[in-house]
Amino acid sequence: MARxxxxxxxxxxxxxxxxxxxxxxxxxxxxxxxxxxxxxxPINVVGTVPVWGETGExxxxxxxxxxxxxxxxxxxxxxxxxxxTALDGALRETWEEAGARVHVDGLFTVLDVVYAQQVHLYWxxxxxxxxxxxxxxxxxxxxxxxxxxxxxxxxFLTVIQTxxxxxxxxxxxxxxxxxxxxxxxxx
Numbered sequence: 001m002a003r004x005x006x007x008x009x010x011x012x013x014x015x016x017x018x019x020x021x022x023x024x025x026x027x028x029x030x031x032x033x034x035x036x037x038x039x040x041x042p043i044n045v046v047g048t049v050p051v052w053g054e055t056g057e058x059x060x061x062x063x064x065x066x067x068x069x070x071x072x073x074x075x076x077x078x079x080x081x082x083x084x085t086a087l088d089g090a091l092r093e094t095w096e097e098a099g100a101r102v103h104v105d106g107l108f109t110v111l112d113v114v115y116a117q118q119v120h121l122y123w124x125x126x127x128x129x130x131x132x133x134x135x136x137x138x139x140x141x142x143x144x145x146x147x148x149x150x151x152x153x154x155x156f157l158t159v160i161q162t163x164x165x166x167x168x169x170x171x172x173x174x175x176x177x178x179x180x181x182x183x184x185x186x187x
Contacts, residue, residue, distance in 0.1 A: 003117055005029035006038040042112075045120040045158070046090040047077020049108055049166055050100055052127045052143055056170060059146060059163065060127060062097050063139040064155055071139070072155035075122065075162065076100070078137075090123050098141045099133025102126060105175070109162045112181040120158040120182075124166070124175060146170060157182045 006016055006029055014033035021030055021037050029038040050060040061073040076097040080089040087104065094100050102125035111120040132141045144150065146167050154160050161182060169175045 003040055003043075005040055009034060009036050010038070011036040040117070042117045042119050044080040044086060044089075045077055045113075045118050046080045046086050046093060046122075047075050047120070048090050048094045048102065048123050048125045049075055049162060050094060050098065050102055050125050050127050051166075052130065056126070057146055058143040059149065059166065060098060060100065060132075060141055060143055061150070062134065062137075062141050064137070065139045066137050069155035073142075073150050073153050073159075074155040075159050076138075077120070077122065077159075086121050087123060090121065091125075094125065096135045097138045099131075099135065100141075101128040101131075103128060107177050108175070109158075109165055109178045109180075111158045111161060111179075113158060114181060115184050120162075122158075122162045157184065157186060160186075 008015055009031035012031060012034045014031050016029040016038060017032050018027045019030045020027050052058040052060065062076050064070050064072055064074055076094040078093040080086055084092065091102065094102055105124040105126060107121065108124045109122045113120060134141050149163055161180065165178045
């Protein structure tokens with residue numbers, strides 16, 4: 001799932017070579033002609049945990065209409081775009097995938113997905129209303145009571161971990177920010 005390095009320089013078009021650039025500690029794709037270095041850095045995925053009810057007893061999930069994992073349930077999330085903050089991206093994805101208006105409670109999970117070269121960030125949000133309008137990437141949206149989440153039908157490990165944290169924090173009545181690494185296969 002790793003993104004490939006550039007075969008040709010984005011600056012001058014010359015073939016790239018593997019080398020350790022000056023003042024660096026690892027090999028990278030480097031242009032021997034102009035010196036451009038192709039840094040392959042993690043992609044940020046941003047999303048929300050939209051909840052409904054006085055105590056947040058229902059969670060909004062979206063059934064995916066795109067691959068990967070088409071037909072599976074997920075939290076509204078997607079790739080952060082250049083020029084937006086992580087929170088703005090999460091709110092945009094929530095609007096695009098669920099047509100949901102929300103109030104932000106705070107950052108909830110930060111999950112490293114090293115094997116996929118990604119970092120996932122989720123915010124806890126409260127739905128402003130139930131006037132939802134799923135976009136083309138979503139087959140349907142549905143509220144699930146926390147005791148009836150479709151664990152076996154969730155699309156991604158980051159969604160599973162985030163929902164596990166939500167259920168546990170809701171049980172204790174204290175929400176924190178959770179940091180961790182998602183490992184595949186899951187132990």
